[in-house]
Structures are given as structure tokens and as C-alpha cells.
Amino acid sequence: MxxxxxxxxxxxxxxxxxxxxxxxxxxxxxxxxxxxxxxxxxxxxxxxxxxxxxxxxxxxxxxxxxxxxxxxxxxxxxxxxxxATIASANGRMGQTNQQGTVLDPIHDSAGENSLHSxxxxxxxxxxxxxxxxxxxxxxxxxxxxxxxxxxxxxxxxxxxxxxxxxxxxxxxxxxxxxxIAKLGPDPLLDASPEAEDRFTAVVRKKATPIGLILMDQNVVSGIGNVYRAELLFRANLNPYAPGKSLTEDTVRALWRDWAHLLKIGVETGQMMTMDDLDGDDYVLAMANRADRHWVYKREGLPCRVCGTHITLEEMGARKLYWCPRCQS
CATH class of the missing domain: 3.20.190.10 (MutM-like, N-terminal)
Known part of the structure; x- marks a missing residue:
């Protein structure tokens, strides 16, 4: 989707x-x-x-x-x-990595262009x-x-x-x-403190697992299966933790990370969630989906952080990818 x-x-x-x-x-x-x-x-x-x-x-x-x-x-x-969402100071059109280096548009292995000039x-x-x-x-x-x-x-x-x-x-x-009134906040449209407060308050009232809450478009807009898995891993959060068990700082950090990743996705056209890459590693990740995610579609492979095999389960009739150790 x-x-x-x-x-x-x-x-x-x-x-x-x-x-x-x-x-x-x-x-x-x-x-x-x-x-x-x-x-x-x-x-x-x-x-x-x-x-x-x-x-x-x-x-x-x-x-x-x-x-x-x-x-x-x-x-x-x-x-x-x-x-065009990205251009260098001299007007050259291309795409940048998160360190600001301007690159020529990178095609992935399926021939898809991540950013059209x-x-x-x-x-x-x-x-x-x-x-x-x-x-x-x-x-x-x-x-x-x-x-x-x-x-x-x-x-x-x-x-x-x-x-x-x-x-x-x-x-x-x-x-x-x-x-629109029924939809949760979208940080690309509303990055205000009020939008963050609304998201935080709703999440912390729910006994529902956070892995389901993030997919609920009435709570927050735009998150799907890929971003759900990656956001939870980046936050070291167990997908089954109830929303109301999370600290306020944890929930606010989730909102801010979603705003961060969404901006990258719009700018590059890719769901790039390993956002600390540079040089050859960044080019490789943009060219191959398997090299730009922490856990998504990596079931059975060793976690990039701890080496534990990534688990694939079902949550809310969708596939859930997570690391049982990093997200314990």
C-alpha cells in the first residue's frame, strides 16, 4: 500500500x-x-x-x-x-543524502527513479x-x-x-x-505543538499495542506497514507494548521521528529509514530496498544491531517485522 x-x-x-x-x-x-x-x-x-x-x-x-x-x-x-524538492545552491538538480551531499538521481535495481528532476x-x-x-x-x-x-x-x-x-x-x-476531521494529524501538514500534543494524548490513553496504534489513521495519518516496523525499531519499542504504558517523552519522540522520516520520503521518493548512511552505503541503499531498512522484509536475517534473527509475525492482519532483542 x-x-x-x-x-x-x-x-x-x-x-x-x-x-x-x-x-x-x-x-x-x-x-x-x-x-x-x-x-x-x-x-x-x-x-x-x-x-x-x-x-x-x-x-x-x-x-x-x-x-x-x-x-x-x-x-x-x-x-x-x-x-523538484531538492536542488543544490548552484541550481544543479539531483538528490541529496542526509549529510547534504548532492548526488545524481539514483535508480534502484528495478529501474525506478527515486527523485524526478x-x-x-x-x-x-x-x-x-x-x-x-x-x-x-x-x-x-x-x-x-x-x-x-x-x-x-x-x-x-x-x-x-x-x-x-x-x-x-x-x-x-x-x-x-x-x-479530514476523522483523520489523525499529518506532520507534513501540521508540525505544530498542538498536533504533537494531540497524537501524544491519544496514544497514551490507549491500551492497544503501539504496533496497532501507529497503523490507525484516526490516530496519526500516513503510517503504513513499512514505516510502522521501522519507527518501532528506531525507537527500540516492543510492538506489543500498550500505548498507555509508554512515557510521554517516548511518544513525542515517535511523532518527531515520523515527521523526520516522512520528509525524507517525500524528498527522495524512497522510504529511507537508515538515515545515517553516507557515500557508497547511501548509494547502495537508495539502489536496493534490502539495504535501506532496519527490519522490514528482513525476517530470518540477523539484526543489523545485535545479530538476533528478525521475527515475522502478524498484527492487525498485516505482517509485522521486529527484533525480539532490540525491541524487548
Whole structure:
């Protein structure tokens, strides 16, 4: 499932390429024909992400809410202006490690680019889901729909196709407010002390294991299976510890680490949680998922800190990866 950093990156592409433009909407698959007809021909006025959910606003104050869920993804094609989140002082575009060294964009072993630079419009095709993959540009624009496209958004220069979402619906402003009100704070949208206080207070009242609390989007927005495992390891926390058993300082540190990792994820396009790497180690980690996580998908392998074998269990119908010694 795409986690919070991916959805924020997708929203930024809509901000860069669609906001301010009149948009044609259709439903090649047919399942969203009524909703597409409501929005067809309107001007997109806003694009925002809250955790794992994205909201696209159109004039006449109507919104399109999209939750990608487990299988949803966006495909962009046309003259895409990519959002640049990192540039060096001399204007060179690339990606930086956490020590500030500017690197050329690093492709991982699957050919996916962790950060697309911004410049002249490029005819390209980008799949925006948990990872971003650039493929060959279609020969014609707009391209023929491929697969089960729930909704297509089209301007004179850019096309965005949505496939496989959990939710895709038209809402009015009051309905949008009601959805967002139920979500926990998102540190990329609200880094205020009040947001940290809200998260801390809710967690410390719950008897629920912290490994389940972090996945509850009503408590905190954007954390999925990868970030859950990595945050708990970085905090040396047992996933089964009740929220109310944790100290206030521990919970506040979790919130701040989530804000830190989310920012890295948005900037690099990768869920880079080994954030103290530099040089060749950093390049290797960006190129290979197996080299950029502490415990996620490392079941049976020795812990990078203590050597104990990483355990794989099930929690909340999702896979849980953790070190029984470091997180005892």
C-alpha cells in the first residue's frame, strides 16, 4: 500500500500540472461515469494529501477524494512538469543524502527513479504509487487507456489515469471536512505543538499495542506497514507494548521521528529509514530496498544491531517485522 510520502508526492504532481487548468474527466472503465460527468470541464483549484488520502478541488467547490488502498496507482503521461524538492545552491538538480551531499538521481535495481528532476516539460510516463517508475513515452497523446482505468483526468498537455483505488468519490466541502476531521494529524501538514500534543494524548490513553496504534489513521495519518516496523525499531519499542504504558517523552519522540522520516520520503521518493548512511552505503541503499531498512522484509536475517534473527509475525492482519532483542 502506498504510504503517506507517496501520496504527498502525487499531490505535488497535481499541483504542478493540473491546478489552474480546465480538466476533462472520463471513466474509461465505466465505474465512475456519474462522478466523472459531475467534474468534467471544471477547473482544478487545489490538490492536497492528508496521510494516505488525496483531495482534488474543482471550481464550484466540489472535490474528488481518492484513497489508493492496497492496489491503487496513478499513471501520468504527456508534457509532465515534475516537482523538484531538492536542488543544490548552484541550481544543479539531483538528490541529496542526509549529510547534504548532492548526488545524481539514483535508480534502484528495478529501474525506478527515486527523485524526478524539474525542468523543461518532458514527454514521459510516470507511475505514481509506492514507487515511481519511468517508462517509454507513448507515441500519441493522449494515450489509449490501458487496463481498468477508473478515472482519467486530461488537460491539453497532461493525462492522469487512476487504477484500482479503494475510494474514488465526489464530495462537497462539508463532506471533505468530515473525512479530514476523522483523520489523525499529518506532520507534513501540521508540525505544530498542538498536533504533537494531540497524537501524544491519544496514544497514551490507549491500551492497544503501539504496533496497532501507529497503523490507525484516526490516530496519526500516513503510517503504513513499512514505516510502522521501522519507527518501532528506531525507537527500540516492543510492538506489543500498550500505548498507555509508554512515557510521554517516548511518544513525542515517535511523532518527531515520523515527521523526520516522512520528509525524507517525500524528498527522495524512497522510504529511507537508515538515515545515517553516507557515500557508497547511501548509494547502495537508495539502489536496493534490502539495504535501506532496519527490519522490514528482513525476517530470518540477523539484526543489523545485535545479530538476533528478525521475527515475522502478524498484527492487525498485516505482517509485522521486529527484533525480539532490540525491541524487548
Amino acid at each position: 502506498p504510504e503517506g510520502h507517496s501520496v504527498h508526492r502525487i499531490a505535488r504532481q497535481f499541483q504542478r500540472n493540473f491546478v489552474g487548468s480546465r480538466v476533462s474527466l472520463s471513466s474509461p472503465q465505466g465505474r465512475f461515469a456519474v462522478g466523472a460527468a459531475q467534474l468534467d470541464g471544471l477547473v482544478m483549484t487545489d490538490a492536497r494529501a492528508v496521510g494516505k488520502q488525496m483531495f482534488l478541488e474543482f471550481d464550484h467547490r466540489v472535490w474528488l477524494r481518492v484513497h489508493l488502498g492496497l492496489y491503487g496507482a496513478w499513471d501520468f503521461s504527456g508534457e509532465i512538469l515534475m516537482d 524539474i525542468g523543461a516539460p518532458r514527454r514521459t510516463r510516470v507511475r505514481m504509487s509506492e514507487q515511481e517508475k519511468e517508462t517509454n513515452a507513448p507515441e500519441t497523446f493522449p494515450p489509449d487507456p490501458i487496463g481498468q482505468v477508473r478515472v482519467r483526468l486530461l488537460t491539453e498537455t497532461v493525462c492522469a489515469d487512476l487504477r484500482g483505488p479503494t475510494a474514488c468519490e465526489v464530495l462537497d466541502p462539508q463532506q471533505v471536512d468530515a473525512v
